[in-house]
Amino acid sequence: MVIYEKKIHKDGHEYIEITGYEGQVQELVVPGEIEGLPVEAIGNHAFSGRQDIRTVVLPESIKTLYGFAFHNCKSLRKITLFDSLDDYYDGVCRQCDALEEIEITVNKSWFEVVRNFLADSDKTLRFMMHIKDEGDVCLTFPEYVYDFNENTMARTIQFSIAGSGYAYRECVDRRSINYSEYDKLFEKAVIDGNEISENIAIGRLLYPYGLLMGYREKYEQFVRKNDKSIMIRLVGRYETQRSDELLDMISKLTAYQEKVISEEAIDAALKLSTAKQLTRLNAVLMGRQKPQAAIEDEFVF
Numbered sequence: 536m537v538i539y540e541k542k543i544h545k546d547g548h549e550y551i552e553i554t555g556y557e558g559q560v561q562e563l564v565v566p567g568e569i570e571g572l573p574v575e576a577i578g579n580h581a582f583s584g585r586q587d588i589r590t591v592v593l594p595e596s597i598k599t600l601y602g603f604a605f606h607n608c609k610s611l612r613k614i615t616l617f618d619s620l621d622d623y624y625d626g627v628c629r630q631c632d633a634l635e636e637i638e639i640t641v642n643k644s645w646f647e648v649v650r651n652f653l654a655d656s657d658k659t660l661r662f663m664m665h666i667k668d669e670g671d672v673c674l675t676f677p678e679y680v681y682d683f684n685e686n687t688m689a690r691t692i693q694f695s696i697a698g699s700g701y702a703y704r705e706c707v708d709r710r711s712i713n714y715s716e717y718d719k720l721f722e723k724a725v726i727d728g729n730e731i732s733e734n735i736a737i738g739r740l741l742y743p744y745g746l747l748m749g750y751r752e753k754y755e756q757f758v759r760k761n762d763k764s765i766m767i768r769l770v771g772r773y774e775t776q777r778s779d780e781l782l783d784m785i786s787k788l789t790a791y792q793e794k795v796i797s798e799e800a801i802d803a804a805l806k807l808s809t810a811k812q813l814t815r816l817n818a819v820l821m822g823r824q825k826p827q828a829a830i831e832d833e834f835v836f
Contacts, residue, residue, distance in 0.1 A: 536556070536557050536558065537553050537555070537556050537557075537565065537566070537569075538553070538554050538555040538556060538557055539551050539552060539553050539554055539569055539574070540552050540554055540578070541570075541572065542575075542576070544575075549572055550572055550573050550574070550575040550576070551568075551569045551570070551572050551573065551574040551575065551576075552574075552575070552576040552577070552578050553565060553574060553576065553577050553578060553581055554578040554581050555578075555581050555582065556582065556585075559587045560587060560588060561587055561588065561589045561590070561610075562589065562590045562592075563582070563588050563590065563591045563592070564592045565577070565591070565592065565593050565594055565597070566594065567594030567595065567596040568596070573596045574594060574596050574597065575596055575597060575598045575599060576597065576598065576599040576600075576601060577593070577597065577599070577600050577601060577604040577605075578601050578604065579601040579602050579603060579604070579624075580602070580603045580604070580606065581601070581604050581605075582604060582605050582608060583603050583604070583605065583606040583607055583608070584606070584607045584608070585608050586608070586609055586610055587610065588605075588608050588610060588611050589610050589611065589612050589613075590611070590612060590613045590614075590615070591605065591611065591613070591614045591615065591616075592615045592616075593614070593615065593616040593617070594617075595617040595619045595640070595642075596619070597616065597617070597619060597620065598619060598620060598621045598622065599620070599621060599622040599623075599624075600620060600622070600623050600624060600627045601622075601624050601627075602624040602625050602626055602627070603624075603625070603626040603627065603629065604624075604627045604628075605627055605628050605631060606626050606627070606628070606629050606630060606631070607629070607630040607631070608628075608631050608634075609630075609631070609632055609633060610633055611628070611631045611633060611634050612633050612634060612635055612636065612776075613634070613635070613636040613637070613638065614628070614634070614636075614637050614638070614652075615637075615638040615639075616637075616638075616639060616640075616648070617639065617640045617641075617642065618639060618640070618641045618642060618643050618645040618646070618647075618648050619642075619643075620647070620648045620651070623647075623648065623651035623655075625655075626655065627651070627652075627655055628652065628655050628656060629655055629656065631656070632658070634656065634658070634660070635659065635660065635661055636660070636661045636662075636663065637649075637652050637660060637661070637662050637663070638662075638663045638664075638665075639662060639663070639664050639665070640664075640665045640667075641664055641665065641666040641667060642667045643667075644666075644667070644710065644711075645709070645710070646707055646708065646709060646710065646711065646712055647709045649662060649664075649707050649712070650704075650707050650708065650709065653676055653704045653707065654704075657678055657679055657680065657700065658678045659675065659676065659677050659678045659700070659731060659734075660675070660676050661673065661674070661675045661676075661734060661738070662674050662675075662676070663780075666744070669744055670742070670744050671742045671744070672712075672742050672744045672745070673737075673738035673739075673741065673742040674712070674717065674735075674738060674739075675731065675734040675735045675738055676700055676703045676704060677698055677699050677700040677703055677724055677727050677731045677735075678698055678700045678727075678731075679698035679699070679700030679701040679704075680698055698727055699720055699723035699724050699726070699727050700727075702720055702723060703717065703720055703724070706720070712745075714744070714745030714746065714747065715745070715747045718739065718746065718747035718750040719747065721735060721736070721750065721753065721754070721757075725757070729761055729764060730768065732757065733757075733758070733761055733764070733765050733768070735754075736754040736757045736758050737758065737765070737784070737788060739751075739754050740754050740755065740758065740788075740791065740795070741784065741787050741788065741791070755793055755795050758795040758796070759795050759796075759797070762795065762796045762797050762800040763797075763799065763800040763803055765788075765796070765800070766796060766800045766801065766803060766804035767803060767804060767807060769781070769784075769785055769788075769804070770804050770807045770808050770811070770813070770816065773785070773808075773813060773816050774811055774813060782815060782816065782819055785816070785819055785820070786819050789801055789819075789820065789822075790822075801820055804820055805817065805820045805821065808820060
């Protein structure tokens with residue numbers, strides 16, 4: 536169960552601040568209300584260093600994430616929240632090495648929370664955004680590395696940035712995302728490696744809001760060229776995650792109207808999925824049923 540404290544805001548209203556969790560938990564779901572009071576904050580170091588938490592779901596009532604709230608949660612893979620945050624303090628998800636996905640419901644056209652997560656991590660992050668009156672958007676932001684070198688003769692420190700992730704992060708400001716600039720950076724992402732560029736291409740094809748003219752064809756060509764490696768990798772991801780969201784993405788990708796995934800690639804994925812006894816994924820690849828259908832003999836977490 537969550538551990539919490541009652542607090543009084545400077546405007547006089549009372550609210551709840553979460554300070555921890557008693558016991559073990561893999562899927563942490565923070566309630567929006569406790570004892571009739573809104574849950575508005577996650578406290579300093581509230582979940583720092585926990586190795587059990589894999590996913591976190593935060594309610595729309597949350598307004599503040601205090602410093603290092605989820606710092607060093609090595610198993611944390613996904614955070615789900617809203618654009619309701621007013622304050623995001625330093626190090627909220629720093630050293631969360633497994634963190635790969637942030638799912639955000641955007642009701643106020645407020646992208647500050649996206650900027651904050653990107654500023655807090657230099658690793659690859661994928662954002663699934665549900666934007667009010669616009670639809671769904673899936674954007675992958677590659678990692679980047681600062682490289683520092685000391686020039687002893689000139690008595691200066693020189694630095695460079697490796698990887699396209701820093702440039703991709705510049706596409707996001709507090710009030711908007713520059714989708715055109717995001718798409719224009721794709722050639723740089725291809726240099727970073729196939730997995731990153733594959734995720735970018737898939738996200739923009741399946742959720743094309745704001746897609747720059749001409750880039751649908753670029754992304755389609757790239758996916759066609761790499762369809763087998765994409766499908767094999769997605770089977771591997773599903774084996775470890777077993778998520779309905781991933782099944783849905785695979786279903787949409789294999790059913791994409793321009794046939795960017797060949798029958799040969801689907802067959803290769805199906806053979807691997809069958810060998811790994813991934814029953815639900817087999818059904819999706821064979822097109823026999825919807826991905827959300829439950830099959831009792833397969834564990835899903």
